[in-house]
Amino acid sequence: MSGFTNTLLSGDGPRSRVLTALLAVIVGVLALAPFLFDGAQAINTAAKICVFIVLAASYDLLLGYTGIVSFAHTMFFGIGAYGVGLAFHFWGPTWTAGLAGLGIALTAGLILALAIGFVSLRVKAIFYAMITLAVASAFAILAGQLSDFTGGEDGRSFRVPELLRPTTMLFQMPLTGMSVTGRIATYYLIALAAAAIFLGALRIVNSPFGRVLQAIRENEFRAGALGFDVVAYRTIGNCLAAAMAVLAGALYALWLRYVGPDTTLSFAIMLDILLMVVIGGMGTLYGSVIGATIFILAQSYLQKLMVIASSAFKGVPLLPDIFHPDRWLLWLGVLFVLSVYFFPTGLVGTLRARAALQKD
Amino acid sequence: MTPVLETRDLTIRFGGHVAVDGVSCAFNKGTLTAIVGPNGAGKTTYFNLISGQLPASAGTVQLDGVDISRDTPAARARRGIGRAFQITSLFSNLTALENVRLAVQARRRAAMPAGPRRTLSEIVTRWDSDPSLQARARDYLADVNLVAKADTPVAALPHGDKRKLEVALMMALEPHVFMFDEPTAGMSIDEVPVVLDLIHKLKARGNATILLVEHKMDVVRSLADRIIVLHNGRLAADGLPAVVIASPVVQEAYLGTRSRAGRKGGAHA
Numbered sequence: 363m364s365g366f367t368n369t370l371l372s373g374d375g376p377r378s379r380v381l382t383a384l385l386a387v388i389v390g391v392l393a394l395a396p397f398l399f400d401g402a403q404a405i406n407t408a409a410k411i412c413v414f415i416v417l418a419a420s421y422d423l424l425l426g427y428t429g430i431v432s433f434a435h436t437m438f439f440g441i442g443a444y445g446v447g448l449a450f451h452f453w454g455p456t457w458t459a460g461l462a463g464l465g466i467a468l469t470a471g472l473i474l475a476l477a478i479g480f481v482s483l484r485v486k487a488i489f490y491a492m493i494t495l496a497v498a499s500a501f502a503i504l505a506g507q508l509s510d511f512t513g514g515e516d517g518r519s520f521r522v523p524e525l526l527r528p529t530t531m532l533f534q535m536p537l538t539g540m541s542v543t544g545r546i547a548t549y550y551l552i553a554l555a556a557a558a559i560f561l562g563a564l565r566i567v568n569s570p571f572g573r574v575l576q577a578i579r580e581n582e583f584r585a586g587a588l589g590f591d592v593v594a595y596r597t598i599g600n601c602l603a604a605a606m607a608v609l610a611g612a613l614y615a616l617w618l619r620y621v622g623p624d625t626t627l628s629f630a631i632m633l634d635i636l637l638m639v640v641i642g643g644m645g646t647l648y649g650s651v652i653g654a655t656i657f658i659l660a661q662s663y664l665q666k667l668m669v670i671a672s673s674a675f676k677g678v679p680l681l682p683d684i685f686h687p688d689r690w691l692l693w694l695g696v697l698f699v700l701s702v703y704f705f706p707t708g709l710v711g712t713l714r715a716r717a718a719l720q721k722d
Numbered sequence: 723m724t725p726v727l728e729t730r731d732l733t734i735r736f737g738g739h740v741a742v743d744g745v746s747c748a749f750n751k752g753t754l755t756a757i758v759g760p761n762g763a764g765k766t767t768y769f770n771l772i773s774g775q776l777p778a779s780a781g782t783v784q785l786d787g788v789d790i791s792r793d794t795p796a797a798r799a800r801r802g803i804g805r806a807f808q809i810t811s812l813f814s815n816l817t818a819l820e821n822v823r824l825a826v827q828a829r830r831r832a833a834m835p836a837g838p839r840r841t842l843s844e845i846v847t848r849w850d851s852d853p854s855l856q857a858r859a860r861d862y863l864a865d866v867n868l869v870a871k872a873d874t875p876v877a878a879l880p881h882g883d884k885r886k887l888e889v890a891l892m893m894a895l896e897p898h899v900f901m902f903d904e905p906t907a908g909m910s911i912d913e914v915p916v917v918l919d920l921i922h923k924l925k926a927r928g929n930a931t932i933l934l935v936e937h938k939m940d941v942v943r944s945l946a947d948r949i950i951v952l953h954n955g956r957l958a959a960d961g962l963p964a965v966v967i968a969s970p971v972v973q974e975a976y977l978g979t980r981s982r983a984g985r986k987g988g989a990h991a
């Protein structure tokens with residue numbers, strides 16, 4: 363690795379040629395997405411991948427690096443999305459409103475993360491998981507009930523600052539004549555923010571603090587015997603992960619120009635990010651890039667593939683039913699089981715282990 | 723002179739079983755005290771009460787005259803109580819160097835004033851950005867002959883290396899009180915001298931307070947300034963090595979140990 367890349371990645375590179383190539387393709391395609399593909403679905407998918415890379419990475423910080431199982435992660439995602447969304451909705455589509463909303467969301471998220479941490483990080487992992495589940499459910503119900511404020515189940519649509527609107531024409535590309543709109547500007551804002559946050563997370567896990575988190579995950583007893591305050595470290599780790607999830611939520615709201623329970627708070631999303639982290643490889647951060655990309659692609663295009671497959675098998679007994687688009691979740695489940703079976707340490711873990719073997 | 727470490731009537735009960743029973747004992751700076759007694763006598767439990775892994779049912783632990791009985795294990799470690807565990811307790815998926823480096827880091831951290839600045843710099847700097855800490859960690863690895871395995875994950879190390887690493891972690895903490903719990907148990911014959919040398923050197927420094935649980939009587943004889951005997955959780959004898967080894971209580975508690983110790987001692991000499 364060159365010195366610059368090494369610094370950028372905090373000395374923690376992919377450590378596998380296949381993984382490096384995969385990441386290069388993903389980053390390359392995401393960087394050029396608006397110019398590579400036509401149509402709304404492709405750029406929507408690309409933006410969603412960027413957001414979920416951040417969200418999954420923040421969850422990996424918790425699950426993979428700290429060994430904390432939390433079901434409240436979508437709550438922080440939701441806080442970020444609602445913070446920015448409601449600020450734009452009530453205070454108007456200005457940058458100040460957006461930043462103020464983000465600031466409030468970050469503060470609220472940190473306070474909640476601290477509170478949950480102080481109350482419950484001392485207890486056994488299973489109780490912690492249950493407490494987070496309860497808090498997250500309560501929060502989702504609250505968001506639904508306070509409909510005057512949050513828009514309830516319908517959520518809130520809002521306008522974004524002028525620069526970021528789809529109708530805003532920024533300039534035309536010199537060669538292709540393609541017009542660069544506010545939508546593309548928004549995409550790049552999200553992609554760059556996602557990259558910066560991801561690199562920040564990579565620094566955190568490779569800091570002295572990050573090594574202590576890993577030590578606590580490996581052997582809480584010995585970490586304590588060395589003089590590290592386990593609860594304090596876990597609480598700070600929890601806060602950092604929560605702040606990252608808040609940022610991911612803010613980016614997502616910015617892209618959707620809408621915020622509602624289904625897009626941010628639902629338990630289904632919680633399961634999605636869990637799957638992303640596990641498929642990609644826990645405790646690697648790069649796993650969240652791979653996991654989020656595979657998962658979102660599958661989510662967006664599996665149904666389409668299945669429509670094709672289903673009609674191709676028309677007349678054959680049973681097969682059209684099995685490939686009916688409504689069964690896509692079943693197939694996602696099959697994909698998940700297969701990936702865990704063949705790659706128990708996730709794709710990244712497996713690729714790294716193979717690379718390490720070849721080196722010896 | 724206040725003793726560095728003192729236990730007063732230290733007691734722990736597990737249900738009806740009293741594993742450590744009213745042990746009062748003081749340990750002075752610069753001394754090495756060997757703690758002997760048959761398996762199940764309560765030696766490890768006594769250590770757990772001192773370093774805080776178990777809460778005492780009664781009695782106190784004093785460090786430099788301060789009652790630390792209510793402190794967590796982490797707080798006691800930061801105050802300078804170091805422990806090498808009988809049952810190896812390491813960070814398996816981290817490398818040998820990372821393991822020792824964590825102890826070096828813990829030591830440096832305990833010496834810095836707490837606060838947001840310390841926390842922030844801990845989060846945003848790179849783990850390997852301070853060469854002096856890395857070098858220190860390497861030195862401690864070198865002391866137990868493990869430099870060649872610096873980058874090996876601990877899970878892949880043979881048992882003897884893990885035992886040595888266990889000791890290296892405590893050494894890297896640079897505590898005031900060193901508690902070795904059967905440091906050479908499970909090591910092959912050629913590995914034992916590395917650890918014994920280390921304890922010898924530590925003792926020669928003259929400012930360390932060392933507690934050593936050890937079964938090999940020749941080792942005890944050559945290292946200890948004093949021996950205490952635990953038997954059924956009680957302090958059964960306390961005194962100079964020659965006196966304690968010859969005492970009837972040791973003959974009783976260590977049934978058959980005398981001849982074994984004599985043989986080994988002879989071979990050693």
Ligand SMILES: Nc1ncnc2c1ncn2[C@@H]1O[C@H](COP(=O)(O)OP(=O)(O)O)[C@@H](O)[C@H]1O
Nearest residue numbers: 736739741759760761762763764765766767768
């Ligand atoms: N956590 C515990 N719960 C119940 N009994 C324990 C516990 N720890 C130790 N003991 C008991 O205390 C006694 C002393 O054990 P230990 O201190 O390990 O002995 P030694 O180190 O001298 O061999 C043993 O009978 C052991 O079974």
Ligand SMILES: [Mg+2]
Nearest residue numbers: 765766767808
């Ligand atoms: Mg023992």
